Amino acid sequence: MTTIEAYVEFGTREAHGVSPTYERLSHAVAHDGDLLALLDTLPPGKRQPNLLFGVVRWLGGPVDDPVAFHDYTVAHWPAVEAQVLARATQTNEAGRCAVLLPVLAALPQPLALLEVGASAGLCLYPDRYAYRYGEYEVGDGTPVLECAAGGLVPPARVPQVVWRAGLDLNPLDVTDAGDVSWLEALIWPEHAHRRARLRAAAAVAAADPPLLVRGDLVDDLPALAARAPADATLVVFHTSVLYQVPVARREAFVRLVRELPGHWIANEAPEVLPYDGLPDPPDAALHNVLALDGKPLAWTRGHGQAMTWFG
CATH class of the missing domain: 3.40.50 (Rossmann fold)
Structure with a gap:
C-alpha cells in the first residue's frame, strides 16, 4: 500500500464517522506533496497516520487545521522525524x-x-x-x-x-x-x-x-x-x-x-x-x-x- 493509499484508507475507513478532525487531516495529507515526500523518507512501518498525528500532538503541534498542520510539520520535521522513529502506536485502549x-x-x-x-x-x-x-x-x-x-x-x-x-x-x-x-x-x-x-x-x-x-x-x-x-x-x-x-x-x-x-x-x-x-x-x-x-x-x-x- 502506498503512503497516499494508507492515508486515504485511514480517513475513509477508520476516522470517518469517528473523528472528523483525523478524517479531514488524513485526506489533506494524502494530497500534500510536501508531507508525502517527507513521509516517504521514513521506513514503511513509520509512515502511518496514527503515529504521525500522535507525534505532532505530543510535540504541541496543531491537528485541527490541515494548513497549520502542514506548516508545523514541515517547519519542525527534524523533531517530528526523531519522535516518529523513536515511538510506536502503542494505543492502550x-x-x-x-x-x-x-x-x-x-x-x-x-x-x-x-x-x-x-x-x-x-x-x-x-x-x-x-x-x-x-x-x-x-x-x-x-x-x-x-x-x-x-x-x-x-x-x-x-x-x-x-x-x-x-x-x-x-x-x-x-x-x-x-x-x-x-x-x-x-x-x-x-x-x-x-x-x-x-x-x-x-x-x-x-x-x-x-x-x-x-x-x-x-x-x-x-x-x-x-x-x-x-x-x-x-x-x-x-x-x-x-x-x-x-x-x-x-x-x-x-x-x-x-x-x-x-x-x-x-x-x-x-x-x-x-x-x-x-x-x-x-x-x-x-x-x-x-x-x-x-x-x-x-x-x-x-x-x-x-x-x-x-x-
Whole structure:
C-alpha cells in the first residue's frame, strides 16, 4: 500500500464517522506533496497516520487545521522525524476489553493472562472494569466500558484473573507521566471519553502494576508463558498489534502460539491475520476479527465500541 493509499484508507475507513478532525487531516495529507515526500523518507512501518498525528500532538503541534498542520510539520520535521522513529502506536485502549470479555468469561477459570504488545498493560485488567452492552451491565469496577454488541448474549460475570503479564518491545509505565502523556496523545482529538477512560484504567493498573517484560513476541514468549501458574488457564492474547510485525515474523508467532498450552485470542484486521470463509462485515468501516484458537467469532471495531458476533 502506498503512503497516499494508507492515508486515504485511514480517513475513509477508520476516522470517518469517528473523528472528523483525523478524517479531514488524513485526506489533506494524502494530497500534500510536501508531507508525502517527507513521509516517504521514513521506513514503511513509520509512515502511518496514527503515529504521525500522535507525534505532532505530543510535540504541541496543531491537528485541527490541515494548513497549520502542514506548516508545523514541515517547519519542525527534524523533531517530528526523531519522535516518529523513536515511538510506536502503542494505543492502550482499555475499551477493547469489552470485545474480549465474552471469550474470556467462557474459558475455564481462573485465568492467567499474557498480552502480546501490551503497551502499558491496561487490557490486562478485564476483571477490574465494568461493562455496558446496550441495557445489559456486568461488573462493578471503573471505568465502565460501553460496547454495542449484536448476535450474542453478554457474559453474566467478569473472569477470574490470578496472573497477568505483558510482553512488549517498549513497555510503558502508567506511573510515568511522560509515558501517560504519549498514550493521551494517541487518543483522537474529539474523544474526551477515551481520555477519561485512559486515566481511570491507568489508575487501576497503577494500584496493582502488571508484570511487563521488554521482549520479542517470538523469542521471549515461551519463557514468559512458562511463568504462568500451572493451575490457571493460560490465555495469550493481542489486539491491533500484528500489523506492526513483519509478515515472516508474524507467521512465526502464529506457529509458536498454537503450540503453547492454554488458549490464544486474536483481535486483528482480516488482512493482517486472514481467515477463510468470513461473513461480510456489518458495514464499510474498518473492523478487526475476534478469534479463539484460530476460529473467527466476531467482527469488532478498533476501540472496542462495537462487535457483531457470528461464531
